[in-house]
Every structure is written in structure tokens, then in C-alpha cells.
Amino acid sequence: MLTxxxxxxxxxxxxxxxxxPDEACGVIAGPAGQDRPERFIPMLNAQRSPTFYEFxxxxxxxxxxEMDDRDEEPAVIYHSHTATEAYPxxxxxxxxNEPGAHYVLVSTRDPDTAEFRSFRIVDGTVTEEEVxxxxxxxxxxxxxxxxxxxx
Amino acid sequence: xxxxxxxxxxxxxYTGGAKAVEGSGATIAELIGDLDARYGGLRDRLxxxxxxxRFVNVxxxxxxxxxxxxxxxxxxxxxTVTVLPAVAGGAG
Numbered sequence: 091m092l093t094x095x096x097x098x099x100x101x102x103x104x105x106x107x108x109x110x111p112d113e114a115c116g117v118i119a120g121p122a123g124q125d126r127p128e129r130f131i132p133m134l135n136a137q138r139s140p141t142f143y144e145f146x147x148x149x150x151x152x153x154x155x156e157m158d159d160r161d162e163e164p165a166v167i168y169h170s171h172t173a174t175e176a177y178p179x180x181x182x183x184x185x186x187n188e189p190g191a192h193y194v195l196v197s198t199r200d201p202d203t204a205e206f207r208s209f210r211i212v213d214g215t216v217t218e219e220e221v222x223x224x225x226x227x228x229x230x231x232x233x234x235x236x237x238x239x240x241x
Numbered sequence: 242x243x244x245x246x247x248x249x250x251x252x253x254x255y256t257g258g259a260k261a262v263e264g265s266g267a268t269i270a271e272l273i274g275d276l277d278a279r280y281g282g283l284r285d286r287l288x289x290x291x292x293x294x295r296f297v298n299v300x301x302x303x304x305x306x307x308x309x310x311x312x313x314x315x316x317x318x319x320x321t322v323t324v325l326p327a328v329a330g331g332a333g
Contacts, residue, residue, distance in 0.1 A: 113331055113332070115328070117328075133328075137329075137331070139331065139333070140333075141331050141332050141333025142329070142330070142331035142333055143329060143330060143331050145327065145329070147298045147305045147307075147325075148305060150298060150325055150327070150328060151298070151300055151303070151305070151323065151325065154325055155323075169330060171332040172332070174332045179330065179331065179332050179333075181329075181331055181332075181333070182330035182331070184330075185296060185327060185328070185330050187249070187250075187251045187326035187327075187328070188250060188328075189250065189251065190250070
């Protein structure tokens with residue numbers, strides 16, 4: 091199950107809407123080993139494509155080094171699909187290399203509603219999980235500063 | 242000679258769980274060969290017939306080696322090499 095503060099859910103959806111029709115992507119970091127997504131880090135989609143995303147390699151390096159220094163992990167890795175459902179594609183599964191992360195998918199194919207779903211992807215197997223949006227979480231992540239992807 | 246190599250979560254099954262290992266070599270290619278001799282199968286995850294795998298990022302200190310010399314990038318004692326799988330995907 092993914093437990094997420096509503097402010098973080100809103101930030102993910104807003105990022106996806108802002109980048110539509112290109113796919114948006116990013117991370118929510120949290121303290122290592124605690125399954126607590128807290129720090130929203132939108133990332134640049136280096137492919138700038140409506141059907142592919144890839145973190146820029148130097149941003150990836152900086153963000154992963156920063157998480158390591160702060161004893162954090164990528165609790166959530168999110169991206170959007172802009173014309174198809176919010177379900178992991180074969181490509182999504184091939185490149186899912188963080189077995190501890192919640193893989194969040196948003197679909198912006200409908201202008202009025204955003205589909206928001208979460209999955210575990212481990213050893214090529216996708217398992218959908220419940221998403222619990224609640225502000226009953228430790229700390230208040232609604233005021234975290236924006237990361238490298240947005241100015 | 243010691244070059245620190247930082248190993249991503251997904252490849253720690255090859256290193257017995259170690260986040261960082263030491264290796265030696267004059268180039269990235271030699272370093273990978275040296276690691277593969279002790280952690281069999283690691284080379285295959287990092288390179289294919291064409292060179293470094295497209296969706297694996299390798300950094301020498303703070304630079305992506307694809308902007309240096311790829312597999313032929315020289316390395317020296319005291320360098321840190323970091324491996325990070327690409328974070329990628331998409332509907333297409």
C-alpha cells in the first residue's frame with residue numbers, strides 16, 4: 091500500500107498536467123528503510139516525449155548522490171502516460187530498477203480527471219497496490235522546495 | 242591501486258550486498274573486467290557488444306563517461322566510479 095499526503099499527490103498531478111502532452115517524471119524521497127515519501131523532486135524528462143521518459147543522467151547522479159548523503163531512498167518514482175491508461179507498460183517494467191520503490195503512474199489522457207495508481211515492480215512482476223491519501227503522516231511535506239525539474 | 246566503485250541496489254546481488262567495492266585498471270573497461278573476475282556476471286549487466294549499455298549510466302567522479310571516452314575512459318588510483326541504472330520508461 092502507498093500512503094501519501096494529499097499535498098504530494100496534488101504536486102504529482104500538477105506536474106503531469108503541466109508537462110502534458112509530454113510525459114512528466116520525478117521522485118519522492120524519504121528516510122531510508124521507512125517507506126515514508128516526503129520530499130518531492132520533479133525531474134526533467136530528457137526525452138521530452140509523449141511516449142517515453144528518462145531522467146537526465148547528470149540530474150539522476152546529483153539526486154541519487156544527494157539522497158545517499160541524506161540517508162534517503164526513492165520511496166516513490168512517478169511518471170505520467172498522456173494518452174493511455176495509468177498502468178506500467180513493458181518498457182516501464184524493463185527499466186524498473188528500484189525494487190523498493192512505489193511506482194506511481196498518472197494518466198492525463200482525460201482533461202477533467204487524472205488517473206492515479208501505484209504499483210510494485212520487482213523482478214519483472216507488476217503488482218498493483220492500494221493508494222491511501224491521508225494527511226495523517228509524520229511531518230508536513232506540503233512545503234518542500236521544488237527540485238531540479240521545475241524553476 | 243584502488244578505485245572505489247559504487248554499486249546500485251539492483252546490482253548488489255553480485256557483490257554480496259556491498260554498496261561499494263574496490264577495483265583496479267587503467268580504463269573503465271579494465272576496471273569492469275577486474276570486477277567481473279571477482280563478481281561474475283557483473284560485466285554483462287554493464288556492457289554489451291556495442292560498449293556500455295544504453296540504459297546504464299557510469300560516472301567517473303562527477304562526470305558521465307559517455308561524455309569522456311566511454312569504456313576507454315582512463316581511470317586512476319583514488320577515482321570514484323558510480324554506476325546508476327537509468328530511470329526510464331513510458332507508454333510507448
